[in-house]
Amino acid sequence: MVRARAAAENVAHCVLPAVQVKDFERVRTLAHEFGDSYALGIHPLYVKQAQDDDLARLDAALTAQRDEPRLVAVGEIGLDYFVPELLASPLRERQEFFYVEQLKLARQHGLPVILHVRRSADMLLKGLRAIGNGTPWQGIAHAFNGSAQQAQAFITFGLKLGFGGALTYERAENLRRLATTLPLEAIVLETDAPDMPPHWLYQTAEARAAGAPQGRNEPGELPRIAQVLAGLRGLDAETLAVATTRNAMAALPRLQALLAS
Numbered sequence: 001m002v003r004a005r006a007a008a009e010n011v012a013h014c015v016l017p018a019v020q021v022k023d024f025e026r027v028r029t030l031a032h033e034f035g036d037s038y039a040l041g042i043h044p045l046y047v048k049q050a051q052d053d054d055l056a057r058l059d060a061a062l063t064a065q066r067d068e069p070r071l072v073a074v075g076e077i078g079l080d081y082f083v084p085e086l087l088a089s090p091l092r093e094r095q096e097f098f099y100v101e102q103l104k105l106a107r108q109h110g111l112p113v114i115l116h117v118r119r120s121a122d123m124l125l126k127g128l129r130a131i132g133n134g135t136p137w138q139g140i141a142h143a144f145n146g147s148a149q150q151a152q153a154f155i156t157f158g159l160k161l162g163f164g165g166a167l168t169y170e171r172a173e174n175l176r177r178l179a180t181t182l183p184l185e186a187i188v189l190e191t192d193a194p195d196m197p198p199h200w201l202y203q204t205a206e207a208r209a210a211g212a213p214q215g216r217n218e219p220g221e222l223p224r225i226a227q228v229l230a231g232l233r234g235l236d237a238e239t240l241a242v243a244t245t246r247n248a249m250a251a252l253p254r255l256q257a258l259l260a261s
């Protein structure tokens with residue numbers, strides 16, 4: 001299965017983010033079963049079906065699991081301005097509400113954040129500025145694909161930027177430039193599995209129309225994605241792995257104890 005294949009590829013640890021309250025118990029159970037970690041949050045793609053009192057349930061879960069070493073962040077939270085329905089009222093305001101309220105919860109519970117950024121970097125930064133009130137953040141802006149200026153703004157707030165399968169495409173010039181030129185200490189690796197398939201798993205619309213299923217991304221792809229990034233940066237894969245693991249522990253401090261044991 002997926003986790004065993006990841007282990008066979010030397011992926012020692014996975015962070016499993018929740019996307020809705022319904023998943024909270026499941027990500028926690030899975031993290032315990034496999035020695036991984038998890039995050040609790042309401043994802044912007046799930047705000048449509050979320051209830052207002054889901055925020056109270058998140059708050060309650062964060063309180064109940066306060067001493068849980070495997071709970072490493074509030075996430076995934078954020079804003080998605082790519083999906084047309086979410087960009088328009090009322091879901092646009094709805095996801096902004098959930099984002100800001102969850103930033104507050106992360107602050108109250110002293111936890112890092114894992115942010116979903118999709119054409120929404122400026123608005124996310126605005127929330128970090130408003131709720132952070134001049135104090136730094138911890139966490140990851142995952143699947144980042146914005147401008148160099150926006151990248152720098154997230155870094156200045158204290159966040160790391162997550163890169164994954166999208167950078168394996170030669171045509172992803174902006175993303176490759178960013179992943180190559182940003183300071184090494186600002187970068188973490190991710191798969192975003194089952195999404196963001198690297199190019200070797202990707203099936204074109206044509207191939208899919210002919211019956212080929214879209215390739216499913218898995219955590220076990222991480223070493224190959226890392227090799228691509230190492231090649232772009234002119235590093236050996238080991239150096240990149242050591243650096244990005246260190247960065248992940250800085251972004252999600254509870255990982256330190258989990259990775260040491």
Ligand SMILES: [Zn+2]
Nearest residue numbers: 076116117143
């Ligand atoms: Zn995401």
